[in-house]
Amino acid sequence: MSDRLADVCVVGGGFAGLMAARALTRAHKEVVVLEARDRLGGRVHTLSFEGAPLDLGGQWIGPTQDRIERFARTEGFDTFVTHGEGQHLYVSGNKTKRFAGTIPPLGPLALGWLGYGWFELDRLAKQVPLDAPWTAKRAREWDGQTLATFLDRHVRSGSARKMFRVAIETVFACDPEDVSLLHALFYIHAAGNLDMLLSTDKGAQRDRFITGAQPVAERLAENGGATIELDSPVRRIEQLRDGVRVSASRMTVRASRVIVAIPPTLAGRIDYDPVLPAARDQLTQRMPQGSVIKCLAVYSEPFWRREGLTGQSLSSDGPLHVTFDASPKSGSPGVLLGFLEGTSARKLADRSTEERRAIVIDNFARVFGARAKNPIHYVDRCWASEPFTRGCYAAYLPPGVWTSYGAALRTPIGRIHWAGTETATRWNGYIEGALQSGERAAAEVLAELA
């Protein structure tokens, strides 16, 4: 096997790795990107059906996500606003209600508690320093409890708590029982506030790429000029006296430094020589990926629009708790998007696509009526089953991890630097965070190479 030579080797061809590679090639460094899959984009993957792009992974960008917005604009990737004309649906048992905006039509008491919990989370989130959440004044207290414990204590209405569960699933792809309150507060603060995370018309679900999202990642690669090697899962990273040797299945790259830009749990599976320090290894033992299955049903037209519906719905019944209109800009064909998240995703992850299809289509029909029963196409993606992702949207931190291991998250180890959206301080978990992390890791490397 021949050794390839480069200044820097980047592990992972998602937005984080590609952004790092681009920043380095712009500074005239030779870069080899090793990507495990036969495609670029990582957690972003666009298929097409009869000419219409179908995003099976990340698809949205929104206000204050400046890096991705700027890159897309410069490179001529036009966006359009997620279909929002009409009313959303709120489904509870046999009842379906129409509503507008982010807040579902609950009773006044539940709405009061929903508002109070929302306000408290936003208020506490602001107290979490984004670059070092473990230094928050109340860090130990917040990191010692789950988000479920917070809701139990502060939201004294069952229906308001149910809505919070849905909101938390939608953001973290896990249940409130799984995640540290401190992590939830950090994540909210990293996005700005809860509304930025949850809102479609004013937040993270606002804009979509006309081409779908994956071509944007591909452009980032072309634009960067690094050498890209697909089908190259990295198994081993050796630190030598004067550089690193990164071994993938088909090739070995020798470089001065390496940037590892893959989910933390996968970074922890690489064989390192010398072995990594305890703090880093134990950190990656404690950063599980969320659980989400993204489900898309294609119809000859977006029939719900003619009934004055946006295609957005909310329900605590499930298994789908939220849906969106994912039709292309033209509106033809019509595409309904449903997310299976947290427990729903875990229950259905290891079923066949056919079984899931039946369950999901039945759920769409319960929300949008009989016309939803006969899609012309169905596709879904269980990200936890993907060996080179193992869960989406991102890693979440269970209780105790930020306060005990947070300092190990970005700290380079010798010649190894860490990128990936999980290492971002703004829009952690999003494409924007991936880009920020790539920039930051590239800057670290450039400072060392200078």
Added chain:
Amino acid sequence: MSDRLADVCVVGGGFAGLMAARALTRAHKEVVVLEARDRLGGRVHTLSFEGAPLDLGGQWIGPTQDRIERFARTEGFDTFVTHGEGQHLYVSGNKTKRFAGTIPPLGPLALGWLGYGWFELDRLAKQVPLDAPWTAKRAREWDGQTLATFLDRHVRSGSARKMFRVAIETVFACDPEDVSLLHALFYIHAAGNLDMLLSTDKGAQRDRFITGAQPVAERLAENGGATIELDSPVRRIEQLRDGVRVSASRMTVRASRVIVAIPPTLAGRIDYDPVLPAARDQLTQRMPQGSVIKCLAVYSEPFWRREGLTGQSLSSDGPLHVTFDASPKSGSPGVLLGFLEGTSARKLADRSTEERRAIVIDNFARVFGARAKNPIHYVDRCWASEPFTRGCYAAYLPPGVWTSYGAALRTPIGRIHWAGTETATRWNGYIEGALQSGERAAAEVLAELA
């Protein structure tokens, strides 16, 4: 590289893997055990200093640990009772108090809360079914909170809570903030009750092997008659139509079935083909190993005994929170054992042995006086730094894991079976649990091969 042939391949030469191998060879199966290290025993490792055994890993057995007790007795491994003559020390700030038994000399109010919390934990633990903790009636509620949340709510005395912190560290090698209440209750029930876990004279710290513990593991291997291959870390497991191919660095074993008997987080790092289902992979993302550094200081004699002390001490000051007399049966030399656990271990894991030595010896001297300042020998073991363990005593489950992923813990996947103390239903986390798990996995395999 030559393919070795066997009926069954066992990954891991700790007590679990060796017990499985022994049960299989007794049923006339050919077994190859692949062990990553250059020694057997896994989390049990005995060094010697001037003829005295020094256990750097597991060292105790206790009442109701029937499998290990029976094996040791049959094979002529004599045990002796952990030195307990005299009084224990309780250190708080500048004050040192002597006491006897398991309960430290707190004020009456703190003792009341300590007793109440203890009673409640034991009472709730009994409600957790050992083979399926997620089916407990209140499983979701208990699994949705940390043990710290339980203590906050139910133990309304600061000094009682501090003692619980020490007890929890001692058992789980993590902080109450890290662990699910449901997991804590399961673990208590798996041992019987809290007293069985914590007590020296009546519980899990009662008996020691005269030879140290590792020779017992080695005898299990000899006695079994399987082929043992050391220095053989397993990188890949392929499931073929008619068997498995298990690839280690130096060799490949073809067998009908494989038993993976290593910590779950390490089992998750093996490259499987076909890839494992989502539920199994996400489970091993969520089973971190605890954090403990075992520290031993050797003195020409156990000087504390002449002062009427057992060598056992308790303190919430730290960094050592508990100590023991770890002298050999003869009482010469004298050995003090101190544990750095949870946060203490995390802080000191990546320091040099010299730095840790200074800190630990200083701590021994604060508890046992100036004579502790000059040991003739010092040795410690940070288990989180060991690439083939990555943390001790065992894995613990953060909130949400038992209820979402518990069913994947022991379920075989095709021709792959799972052992290791983390899969045990009795004495989970202990040598006894490892033996139970090896027996159970061997029985599964025998049922398939029959």
